[in-house]
Amino acid sequence: MLRRRWVDAVVVVVVVLAFVLAPQAYSNETLLFQMMVYIALSQGVNILYGFTGYLPFGYVGFFGIGAYGASLLMLHLNWPPILALLGGGAIAVLLGLVLSPLLRLSGAYFAIASLAASQAVYLIVSNPALQNVTYGPYGIQLVSQFNPTLSYYVMVVILALTVAVVLYIRRSRFGTALQAMRDDPVSAAMAGVPVVRQRTFAWMISAGIAGLVGGAFAWQTSVFYPDAVFSLSISIFAIVFTLFGGAGTLLGPLFGSVVLYGMYNTIGISDPQYFQLIYGLLIILLVLFLPDGAASLLKRRGSHVL
Amino acid sequence: MKQLRRYLFGLAGVAALLIAGCGSTTSTTTSSTAPKDITIGTLYAGSGSYATSSLPELAGLKFWMSQVNKDGGVFVKAYNKKIPVKLVDYNDQSDPNTAQTLYTQLITQDKVNILVSDFGSVLTSVAVPIAQEHKMVLFDPTGTGASFFTPTNPYIVLTGLPTSAVWPDNLAKYLLAQNFKKVAIVYAENDFDQSQDETLTTQLKAGGVTPVYNQGVPTTTSNYDVIIHNIAATNPDAVLELGYPNNDIAFLQNLAASGQHFGFLFTIFPGQLFSLLEQNVGAKTLTDTYTYPTPPLLAYNSGVNYGMTISQFTQAFQSANGSAPNFLDIAGYNTGLAIQKTLETAKSLSQLDLRAAAGKIHMFTLDGDFTINKEGAQMGETLPVGQIQASGSGLKTVIVFPSSVATGTAVH
Amino acid sequence: MLYALIAGVLFGLYYALIGLGLNLTFGVLRMVNLAHGDFVMIGGFAAVTAFSAWHLHPLWSLVLVAVLIFAVGIALYYVLVPRIAATKDPEMISLVLFFGLSQVIEALAVMRFGNNTQSIYEPVFGKAPVSILGQPFPAVWVVSGLVSLLALLLVYLYLYRTRIGYSTRAVMASREEAEVSGISVHKVSAIAFAIGLGLAAAAGALAPFMLGGITPDLGVGLTITAFAVIVLGSLGNPVGTVAGGLIYGIALMLMQTYLPSWSALLPYLLLLLVLLVKPSGLFGRQVRSA
Structure with a gap:
């Protein structure tokens, strides 16, 4: 037990150190920042998909509402940024609660309903009718709060928290219960697991992570239009990274995000003309030949993957 | 312990990939000697x-x-x-x-x-x-x-x-000068088009004209048929559609297919992407419509x-x-x-x-x-109002307003 | 009001055509083809290219491209689907696979056709508007409504009047039972998948008239709207698609008339509403779990 805690602590420290030190070696902080964003988001997807089997295609909805929530708290109520981020996270959790009836759906229905929900949130936020509140299509402009360095380190903290949460879930009875529900909901319910409540809880944790990350992203970006934070590609990236690494593990999505997002940028910088083509082909090949994620390679050889 | 070592090894690998995966690039010198390029x-x-x-x-x-x-x-x-x-x-x-x-x-x-x-x-x-x-x-x-x-x-x-907010300055003046009383505007909901709509309606209202139809539509709108029908029902003197190129194309196409005709019709992108619009909606549909002409239609020689x-x-x-x-x-x-x-x-x-x-x-x-102002915004390069007119077998764009740059007069 | 209603019916029928193939694929494969809209886009570019190069009437292009894409669909099925069907969670993994496919198709379309919008503006379906109940409609709307009805009829006949259609319905009801009873599930699925793509391409041939113009990035947005339509009808029930299309079309046109600014929100709201109130769609089976 003690050794496990040790391992967990080491993992968190290594992740933090990697991103605290990385800017010394590589000065494209935006890239590093977005890599953290995707690691955290894919861990959020992981909590839901890896532990409950629900694939949230509309995950970006929480990210976007977190970005907007935090920005609007800064702009309208003059909240200090860090407090506003927490507020954005809380708003995302609230949205998760409102949308929790979606969890009654299964499989593709859930995936698509969550996608529809995220698009609905986007269209409401960006509608000119709400211009006085959300600035509608004119987007967000956080000039006076702009602080790229501080927002970078806040993102490191959020990432560390996310990793810690995933580790906790993996180790806890809560996580075991979730996975039991994923594999066989009926038996789990019969064994006395409060299925609906547990699942809703996982959904809200996942939403909260996306909300916090969205807030940090908004703070770091500081000038953006609504489509930038509600772009479907954000969901898709997080999902692809999770699946590539291997859902249900901690290191899988971490590895998936670092490798695939790194590759995405390497292709973008070295072969801009064939960017989309190469990336699409890569996704197809990965899914065809490694459908259970990179972690499955290790598992197949009998090792335990954290 | 063996397990721990494996985790650490794995994470070190991740960290290494993190740095390696980001790619490397060259840098140029910035010393006091002149750079190579x-x-x-x-x-x-x-x-x-x-x-x-x-x-x-x-x-x-x-x-x-x-x-x-x-x-x-x-x-x-x-x-x-x-x-x-x-x-x-x-x-x-x-x-x-x-x-x-x-x-x-x-x-x-x-x-x-x-x-x-x-x-x-x-x-x-x-x-x-x-x-x-x-x-x-x-x-x-x-x-x-x-x-x-x-x-x-x-x-x-x-x-x-x-x-973009100053683009419609001349357009609003022209509409008022033409004494159009019933103006209908449909705009796409994005920064670019909505800010123009706001400027336009403000200036028209200052001139005593309140648009009879002023609706925003999602920028993704690809079919305007019902909207055209509703605009036609207001019997407008002038119709303005403010969109991105695809909005303009869809609007003009639907208009041609509907058989409706508006006496004064304004769209943005024929003035910027003339050949794209012409290829997609045809010369006939563009004839006698209005736009913001930009170079090369606006010929600064x-x-x-x-x-x-x-x-x-x-x-x-x-x-x-x-x-x-x-x-x-x-x-x-x-x-x-x-x-x-x-x-x-x-x-x-x-x-x-x-x-x-x-x-x-x-x-x-x-x-x-x-000319740019203190904040870096462009103040020059203002946009006049132009009309696309038939010219022999093709089309030409005639600047009709303001008179200081006009190259001809509008035909109806 | 009357105008918006009739326009809604015609436009809704067109969306039913777009959704039809997607629904057939989902019904049979239990997979969501995220690249569906990209085949609509291919059909659109094919029609535009054939018209500008050989002056081929779009209805001919429609037939040709549907057949061609059907053949492509068969091949694509055997390359992609069996591998995925064998995985732990094919329903979810396929979403990612087809997203990748959608990216590849879009990238190839950009290389082949460029990024500029392309369309056909010549009045190939006649210049004069067609009058329905005293309201004038563009002729092409009526044509596309008829084409959609014909396609729906053909799919219905295929499913209910042919032997393979019978097998297809058996697979839709239960893959496992169908397999046990000796139906060649892969063959049936490959044909259904290919028909789905062919229908998408056929809808695409009319897209230059119905959707303003064709661009390579058209696909994803169309797929999502098509989803809304088929969920409204009911996922996995191709005939329910008509109902979904009509509801979507009419609601969209009414929104464009009374609340144009919110019209894009409509498909998503309808979808959520239907899923939460009657998650099986208007004509569907049980889909909820625990």
Whole structure:
């Protein structure tokens, strides 16, 4: 037990150190920042998909509402940024609660309903009718709060928290219960697991992570239009990274995000003309030949993957 | 313990990949000796919704580069000699989040001397804070969002167009002068079109005209049939559709198919992407409609005191690229001219000196009068009102307002 | 009001055509083809290219491209689907696979056709508007309504009047049972998948008239709207698609008339509403779990 805690602590420290030190070696902080964003988001997807089997295609909805929530708290109520981020996270959790009836759906229905929900949130936020509140299509402009360095380190903290949460879930009875529900909901319910409540809880944790990350992203970006934070590609990236690494593990999505997002940028910088083509082909090949994620390679050889 | 070692090993691997996976790049020197070349970094959208406009803009910038490099480079006052220009360009695929990392890549890894943003407000927006953070002047060809230009940000210069909110100035005056009482406006809900609608309705109301129809539609609208029907039901004297190119195409197509006809019809993009619109909706549908003519439809020849005139440019661009230029090619080229003039007059290559030099530019190019205000927004290059008229077997664009630049009168 | 209603019916029928193939694929494969809209886009570019190069009437292009894409669909099925069907969670993994495919198709379309919008403006379906109940409508709307009805009829006949259609319905009801009873599930699925793509391409041939113009990035947005339509009808029930299309079309046109600014929100709201209130769609089976 003690050794496990040790391992967990080491993992968190290594992740933090990697991103605290990385800017010394590589000065494209935006890239590093977005890599953290995707690691955290894919861990959020992981909590839901890896532990409950629900694939949230509309995950970006929480990210976007977190970005907007935090920005609007800064702009309208003059909240200090860090407090506003927490507020954005809380708003995302609230949205998760409102949308929790979606969890009654299964499989593709859930995936698509969550996608529809995220698009609905986007269209409401960006509608000119709400211009006085959300600035509608004119987007967000956080000039006076702009602080790229501080927002970078806040993102490191959020990432560390996310990793810690995933580790906790993996180790806890809560996580075991979730996975039991994923594999066989009926038996789990019969064994006395409060299925609906547990699942809703996982959904809200996942939403909260996306909300916090969205807030940090908004703070770091500081000038953006609504489509930038509600772009479907954000969901898709997080999902692809999770699946590539291997859902249900901690290191899988971490590895998936670092490798695939790194590759995405390497292709973008070295072969801009064939960017989309190469990336699409890569996704197809990965899914065809490694459908259970990179972690499955290790598992197949009998090792335990954290 | 063995397990722990494996975790650590795994994580060290991740960290190594993290650093290696990001790719490596070269850097240019920035010492007091003259650099080998002046690097210009920019992004383009090779695919996605902004590609139609972004690619010609890049082509225009490249054309400018080839012109100056033919003469041995651009004259840099700081070193009192000509230095060749080199371009670093990445593809953001119309995605602002990808653009964000690539802008930073241009600044931090490629260490470009001059930063030029991609087409339009959406892809420019994310560059504004990044440029400011790294204290790089952002040469912004066409990102016309009013919120980019603030007194606290000295690191942006809008080169190709005025901010979108001032576009309809002449249009509103013209509508009032024509004594149109019933004006119908449908606009796409985005910064670019909605800000024009706001300016337009404010100015019309000041002139005593309240639009009989003024509705926003989602920018993704691809079918306007019912909207056209509803507009026609208000019996308007003038109809204005403000959109992106695809909105204009869908609107004009639906209008032609519906059999409706409006006496005064205004759309934005025939004035900028004339051949694209003509290919998609046909010459007949465009005939007698109104637009904001931009170069090359707006032909600045006499009075041009910097760079090529519009006739020279059209000819040279055509022979270099095999196709006639559109407005965005010109906006790209004009951005090149602004950079050239900046380098010719800046005391040093420091970004603040570049910005100071850009602020003092007064020139008249093929894109019209170039003047920026303190906040970096373009004040010149105003947009007149033009009408597309039949001319022999083809079409021509006649400037009808304001009278100072008019080349003809409107026909109904 | 009357105008908006009839326009809604015609436009809704067109969306039913777009959704039809997607629904057939989902019904049979239990997979969501995220690249569906990209085949609509291919059909659109094919029609525009054939018209400008050989002056081929779009209705001919429609037939040709549907057949061609059907053949492509068969091949694509055997390359992609069996591998995925064998994985732990094919329903979810396929979403990612087809997203990748959608990216590849879009990238190839950009290389082949460029980024500029393309369309056909010549009045190939006649210049004069067609009058329905005293309201004038563009002729092409009526044509596309008829084409959609014909396609729906053909799919219905295929499913209910042919032997393979019978097997297809058996697979839709239960893959496992169908397999046990000796039906060649892969063959049936391959044909259904290919028909789905062919229908998408057929809808695409009319897209230059119905959707303003064709661009390579058209696909994803169309797929999502098509989803809304088929969920409204009911996922996995191709005939229910008509109902979904009509509801979507009419609601959209009414929104464009009374609340144009919110019209894009409509498909998503309808979808959520239907899923939460009657998650099986208007004509569907049980889909909820625990």
